[in-house]
Each structure stands twice: as C-alpha cells, then as structure tokens.
Amino acid sequence: MSWATGTSLLVGGFLASAVRVGTPLLLAATGEMLTERAGVINLGVEGAMLGGALASALGAMSFGVWGGVILGMVAGMCIALVFGAFVVIAKVDQIICGTAITLGVVGLTGTAYRQTFGAAGPGLSIPTFASLPVPALHDLPVLGPALFTQPLLTYFAFLAIPVTWWMLFRTHWGLSVRATGESSEAARAAGIRTRGLQLFVTVIGGGFAGLAGATLVLAQVGTFAERMTAGRGFIAIAIVVLGRWHPVGVLIASLLFGVATALQFLFQALGLAVPYQLFLMLPYVLALVALAGAVGRVRAPAGLGK
Amino acid sequence: MRPRKGRRTTLLACLVLAAGGAAACGTKTDSGGFRVALITPGSITDAAWNSGAYAGLTEIKDSLHVSVSHMEARTPGEQEEGLRTYAAQGYDLVFGHGFEFQGAAERVGKEYPKTVFIITSGEKAIGNVAPLVFRLDEASYLAGMVAGGMTKTNKIGFVGGIELPPIKLAYEGWKKGAQAVNPRVESRLTYLNNFDDAAAGHEAALALIRVGVDMFHHNADAAGLGVFRAAKENPGVFIFGANADQTPLAPDRVLGSAIIDLPRAFLAVAREVRGGRFVSKVQSFGLKGGVVRYVPNSVLAAPIPAVLIQKVRAAADSIEAGTLIPVPREVANTAQNAPPSKDSATRAKPR
Numbered sequence: 001m002s003w004a005t006g007t008s009l010l011v012g013g014f015l016a017s018a019v020r021v022g023t024p025l026l027l028a029a030t031g032e033m034l035t036e037r038a039g040v041i042n043l044g045v046e047g048a049m050l051g052g053a054l055a056s057a058l059g060a061m062s063f064g065v066w067g068g069v070i071l072g073m074v075a076g077m078c079i080a081l082v083f084g085a086f087v088v089i090a091k092v093d094q095i096i097c098g099t100a101i102t103l104g105v106v107g108l109t110g111t112a113y114r115q116t117f118g119a120a121g122p123g124l125s126i127p128t129f130a131s132l133p134v135p136a137l138h139d140l141p142v143l144g145p146a147l148f149t150q151p152l153l154t155y156f157a158f159l160a161i162p163v164t165w166w167m168l169f170r171t172h173w174g175l176s177v178r179a180t181g182e183s184s185e186a187a188r189a190a191g192i193r194t195r196g197l198q199l200f201v202t203v204i205g206g207g208f209a210g211l212a213g214a215t216l217v218l219a220q221v222g223t224f225a226e227r228m229t230a231g232r233g234f235i236a237i238a239i240v241v242l243g244r245w246h247p248v249g250v251l252i253a254s255l256l257f258g259v260a261t262a263l264q265f266l267f268q269a270l271g272l273a274v275p276y277q278l279f280l281m282l283p284y285v286l287a288l289v290a291l292a293g294a295v296g297r298v299r300a301p302a303g304l305g306k
Numbered sequence: 307m308r309p310r311k312g313r314r315t316t317l318l319a320c321l322v323l324a325a326g327g328a329a330a331c332g333t334k335t336d337s338g339g340f341r342v343a344l345i346t347p348g349s350i351t352d353a354a355w356n357s358g359a360y361a362g363l364t365e366i367k368d369s370l371h372v373s374v375s376h377m378e379a380r381t382p383g384e385q386e387e388g389l390r391t392y393a394a395q396g397y398d399l400v401f402g403h404g405f406e407f408q409g410a411a412e413r414v415g416k417e418y419p420k421t422v423f424i425i426t427s428g429e430k431a432i433g434n435v436a437p438l439v440f441r442l443d444e445a446s447y448l449a450g451m452v453a454g455g456m457t458k459t460n461k462i463g464f465v466g467g468i469e470l471p472p473i474k475l476a477y478e479g480w481k482k483g484a485q486a487v488n489p490r491v492e493s494r495l496t497y498l499n500n501f502d503d504a505a506a507g508h509e510a511a512l513a514l515i516r517v518g519v520d521m522f523h524h525n526a527d528a529a530g531l532g533v534f535r536a537a538k539e540n541p542g543v544f545i546f547g548a549n550a551d552q553t554p555l556a557p558d559r560v561l562g563s564a565i566i567d568l569p570r571a572f573l574a575v576a577r578e579v580r581g582g583r584f585v586s587k588v589q590s591f592g593l594k595g596g597v598v599r600y601v602p603n604s605v606l607a608a609p610i611p612a613v614l615i616q617k618v619r620a621a622a623d624s625i626e627a628g629t630l631i632p633v634p635r636e637v638a639n640t641a642q643n644a645p646p647s648k649d650s651a652t653r654a655k656p657r
Contacts, residue, residue, distance in 0.1 A: 013516040017509055024505075114351060221504040222535050225528035226349040230503035265513035268496040269463070276469075280499050 008142050014266055015146030020220065022258025023154045024049070024212040028236035029243065029250045030160050031208025035080075036240055037168060038201040039181040039303035043098025044083040045209045046233025047105030052076040052210025054109045056217045057224035058116065060126050068126075068218050069153070069211070076210015077203045079105060084202035088195050094305050102233065110226045128222045129153060151219035153211070158251075160208075165247040177201055181301035209233065235283075242287055245301060253287075260286045340372040340580050343392040344401045345379050348501050352528035354549040359403045359426065362572030369573055370580060386410035393418035399579045401426065401572065405470050411435045422579050426568075427472040431586045438571055441592035442472065442549070443479025444625050445564035446523060447632035448600035448618050449546040450483025452561055453521035454491045455614040456544065457484075463494045463519035465510050465533045467501040467526035476548065476564070478633040480523045487617060494519055498529050507532030515540050523564070524548055531555070544606075553603045561610075562602040571597050594626040 028045055035042045042048075055075030060068030083101045086092040129151035137148040168174035176197060179187040184194045212232070217224055235257060242256075243249030260283035267279045342363065350360040360376060367374040375397070379388040385402065389410055392400045402411050402425045411423040415435040428437025453462050462484050466473045481493040494517070496510040507529040511522060515536060522537055522545040524530040530548065537545040537559045547553065547563030571591055578584045591597035600622070602610075624630035 010516055013512070017512060021505075021509060110349065117351065216505045220535075221508050221532050223504060223531050225502055225504040225531055226351060227502040228504050228528070230500055230506065262509070262513070265496065265510045266516075268510070269494055269513040269517045269519070271492070271494045276497050277499075280497070 012142045012145045014262055015143070016149070017262035017265065018255065018258035019147060019150060019154060020258070021261045022254045023150075023157050023219070024215045024232055025236055025239055025257055026251060026254035027153075027157045027160070027212035027215060028209045028233055029239040029254055030157070030164055030247065031076075031205035031212075032236050033240045033243070033245055033247065033250050034164065034168070034177070034208070035202050035205035036304055037181045037245060037301055038177045038198045039184055039301055039306060040084070040087060040198050040202050041094050041098065041237075041305045042080065042083055042087075042202060042205060043095060043234075043237065044079060044101030044105070045098075045205070045236055046229055046231065047102035048076040048079040048083075048206045048209035049213040049216075049229045049233045049236075050102075050109050050227070051079045051105050052213030053217050053228055054113060054213075054224050055210070056214035057126050060128075060218055065127050065129055065218055069214050072214030072217075073207045073210045076206040076208070076213065078206070080203050080206020080209070081199075083206070084199045088198045088202065106227060113224060113226060126217065126222050126224075128217075129219045151215075153215045153219050156211075157215075161247045161251045168247070178301070181303050183303050184306070209236075212236070238287055241300075244299075256286060257283050340370070340399075341374070341395075341397045342366050342372055342399045342401075342576055343375045343377070343397045344403060345377050345385060345388040345392070345407070346403045347378075347380060347385065347406055348527055349378065350376070352501070352530075353552060353555065354527050354530065354547075355525075356403065356527060358550050358566060358568035359401065359572070362569040363401070365569040365573050366576045370576060372576075372580070382406065382410065386414060389414040389423065390417070393421040393423075397421055399424065399576060402428075405429070405472055408435075408437070422584055424575055427470075429471070429588075431588050433586060436584075436586045437588055438575065439588055439590040440472070440566045440571070440598055441475075441590060442564055442566055442598055443475045443633045444593045445598050445600040446476045446479040446546075446548070447483035447486075447625070448622055449523055449562055449564045450480040450485075451487050451618050451621060452602075452610065452614065453480070453523065453544075453546065454484030454486070454488035455617075456561065456610065457488070457491060457521045458542070459518040459520045460488065460490050461492045461494065461518040462521040462523070463496070463511070463514035465507055465514070465522065465524040465526050465530065466495065466497045467529055468499055469497050473525045475633055476523075476525050480546075480564075482632055483621075484521075486621070487614065498526055501527040501529050503529050504532040504535075508535050511536035512540075515543055520544065521561075522546065534559070551601050553601075553605075557603070557605055560603050561606055562600055565599050565601055566591075567597045567599065592625070593622060594628075 028049055032045050052072040052075050056068040056072030059071030083097060086097045087094050131149045132152050134148040138144045176192045180192060180194045180197055188194050239250055239253040242253040264279040264282045268276050344359055344363045346356040346359055348356045350356045363374050363376055377388050379385040385407055389400060389402060393414055399422045405427045407425050408428045411425050412432055412435055415423050415433055419434055423435045425437045464477050464480055477495055484491045494514055498506045498510060507526055511533040520543050522533055524533045525548045534545055534555045537543045538556050544559055544561045547560055549566055551563045551565055553560045
C-alpha cells in the first residue's frame, strides 16, 4: 500500500467517523431546534434519546431493524408527549421538568432493560443497518467511502435539514411556529392555537430524539447499554445554540462536534505523546470557541422557556 | 395558578425519584443476622466488572443464606452516601466495588467501626476497611503474549474506560506480555473517560483499526461492547475479553479473556467476616489460587501455534511461582500506598 493510498484511506475513514459521530447529534439537535423555535426548551431530549435507544433495541429484536426504527421514534415521541403535557398544558417550569424527565428515563430504561434481559444483557445479537452505498457517488476518492457509504439513517438525518428549513421558513405552518416562539400571546391574538402547536412540535422533536437513540443502537453499536447516550442530548442542546436555531447552523455545528470527536479518537489511536485529556476536551473547547467568537451575535427565540 | 404549579412540580419530582430509584433496588431475603451489601459504580448489566460483582453477591446469598442488598452509585457523593446508608442500617459487610470507593470508605469506616468495608481494587487496609487487590495484569500479560504472537500488523490496541490505577495496570500487563514475545510490537491506548458509552468504544476501536491495530484488549465495562462490535465488523481483527469470560459476545473473534473470578473472592471474604476470622489486610489475588485466570476460547485455538501456547504456559507457571512479575507495583502504581503489610504477604490465600 503506497503512502498516498494509505493517507487517503486514513482521511476517508476519519471523515466517515466524523459523520457517524455527528449523525445522532444532528438528529437530536434538529428536533430540539424545532421545539425551541416554538418557544419550548426540552432538557428531556437526553431521556428521549435513551428511551429511543432501548425501544429500538427491543423493536429490532422482535420485528427487525425497521421495527426498531419505528419503536425508537414512538418511544421518543411518547417521552416528549409527557414532557409537553406538563410544560405546555400544566405550565410546569420547563428546565425542571426536562431534567426530571431525563433522570426518570435513565431509571426507567435501566429497570426495563434488567427486567427484559436480566443481568446478562443481550450481547450483540441485535440486527443492524448495513451501510448503503449511494450509486455513482460512493466511488469518489476519499469522500465516497466517507459520505456516501453510510447507513440509511444518516442520509435521512441529512435530508431532514433542507426539509426542516423549508417547513420553518417557507410555509405558513413554519411562520406560526416561529411566531409562537417569539411571543405566544401575540401569536394567540393572531389566531394561532399556540398550545396545540407547541405540543405537536415538542412531540415531533421527541421523534427526532428517539431516532437519534435508534441510530446509536441500529447503525453503530448493535446493542443497548444503560446510559449509553452519555450526554449526547445535552450536547444537542448546545448544538442548537451554536447553530443559532437555524437548520444549516445546526448541521454545521453537528459536523463540527463529529469532527472534533473523531479527531480525538484518531489522535489517541496514533499514539501521539500528548496527554489524552487534551484530546477528550477538544469537542467542548471547539464549541466554546465557536460560541464565543466566530458565530457573532446569538439570539434565542424571545419566548424560549416561557 | 401559582400554588397548583408548585404542587405539580413536587408530584413530578416524586414520580421521577420513584422511577430513578427503581434501578437501584436490591434483592433482600430476610433471614435475620448477617447482612451483606454491594455498591457498584456502574450497571450490573455490563457483562464484565459489575456483573461479576453482582454474581458474587448472589453467590454469597445462595451459599451462606444471608440477606443481601445491592445499590448502584456513580458519583463520589453517591458512593460515600451509599456506604454510609448501609453502615447506618447495620450491615455487617459492605463491598465498595472499585478503586474509586477507597477514600469514601476510609471516611465512613471511622464512623461505623462494626461494619467491614471491602474495597475491590482498593489500595490500603486501615482498621475495618480492607482492599481486595486483583492482579489482573498477570492474566492480561498472558493475553498480551497471545496477541503479540498472533498480530499480523505488529500493532495492538487497548481501550480503557477511565484512567484508574487498576486499569493502567491491566494495560501495562497486556503491553509487556506482547513485547515479551514480539519485540517489534507497537501498543496503542485509548481512553474513553466513560464506562457506559458503547458508541464511543466502537468509534475508538474503529480509529485504532484504521491505524493498523488487529489485536484488541479492553477494560471499559459496558462501553467495551462497542469494541467487540468493531472487531466483529472488521475481518482479521481479534479481541481479548476483560474481567469476565466474554467469548459469547463474539465467539469467532474473541481469542481469550483475562478474568477475575469475583464470586469466588467475594464468597471467601464473606465467609471470613461471618466466621469472625477477618483480619484487616490487603488481600491480593493473582493467577496463583485461580481467582485471576486467562481463559482461552477453545473454538479459536487451532490457528495459535503450539510454540506460542508453550510460551504462555511457561509464563503462567513462572508467574504462579513468583519468578516472573509482569508489572512491578511500584512502577505502575504511583499512588501513595505503602508496601503491603507483612501478614498480607505471608498469610495463605483464602479458599
């Protein structure tokens, strides 16, 4: 193997890794961005991801991968519905409720998992998505294996970006969502049924989070582990801020996190004589730097969290 | 509106606490008298370090017919609180399952002198607090020998959870074993800073595979499942299990496992404490006595050359005889611990 092919394989593998790491973050952040655009900040997204991960594992074992995808989404939606009911209808504090939902789901998934599998766990027997090469494009050097030989869920995550953009900024529905997020009183005065809309968007966001959890199980690890989301839901919330509540910004921010995380693993794998803690910090440092400087003025929807 | 809101929040909090607490419930059989508790730093469904401890607790319950309880505590605060809770309830023996419990047990131990605190992979014995030390590096040394002899790329990789002394030791053993049979071998090490994130374990392993690693070992509990997954996905990549026999996770890719027979060690300690024979000291378990073992996967034994197997056997004998020390403790463990007291060295290993 020549040096050039070796390098291009390494770079291709690195990019593929960045996309793989970025995909669940992108899905969760897309859902969270929608929710926040309607004025609801959902800290339960971590819980919805974890619930989606367990449900997708159970679904895939019983009904195959697509059963897993659907059950994962449904689980995420149900968890978001509980959150939405408390927050939108009962007007409970959003931060407290979101945190409670996440903590609750950590306990519930752990209990459900042990009830189902006992202490032994399911091993690695869950069916997973094979990578699906995009015709023609996957032959491209470097980029082909990185971007166009991914599992189906990855393409879905990327396609969701233009769709979300179009929905938010080019439809009447999107205008209603954004109006509700800026000032629900004004939106209600304009005849928008804000509560129903907020509840609906929150549930859609939960569906995205559930799908993000399903991606971890069905397209990456092939098993469930308790707390396996490991804070990705909270990173997704940071990504929404970093991406300035805009689909394209969210896409860039998710990929930035993916790149930083993949870089961190690559540096450790290369055995560089630098303390590994520096690498582990990398994704977070990048986010801080980006937040502080490059992105300019950040403005949240005026009615967020109210 | 206001008071209603407050009440709902409280209700919600209760609901969530109930759900969260459910994961930490233990099994209790009421037989009165002697009571044993276990606190694990992670989920007992990790098929490794924590599940082994839980199996040990179950073994104690079944063999000694005593009542037992288990709790999961991840943060230092929860861990100290867990130790204190069990001690306050009058438990006779409390296992803090991991190095991270040492400091907390020393503090709590002073307040509750009647309870015996056993810290697995702890570092020193003080009063009623005593560590069980497992020389897992002796088994991972043997795994490393097989890896060093079998690697085609001369690159071996290790995925660690958090950089704790016992995990560093296991890594050192693995590396030295490989270097002992193959001086050209290059060893790579990745830490995840986490024991749960299986997707991170997967990604870390794939990064190592890309730089040429074809032999893996891990010590990352549930996060290690991702490493097995990566090995399964890549032809020619093999892995060695840690803490428990992990062959079933990938029967065609696991060459062997470096295991700790936690149930055996736990039962021995519980017998001593119940029989009033417990002496506070560092109890160290290695290959000798069989608590720490290297377990090959017999299905994949065929491609391993007989010469290599001979070498591994010889090394195992030397380690048991004490003529080969894979990782001298003062090198690997830079912590402040004094050399083990004399009686720990001379006292016979419990059975």
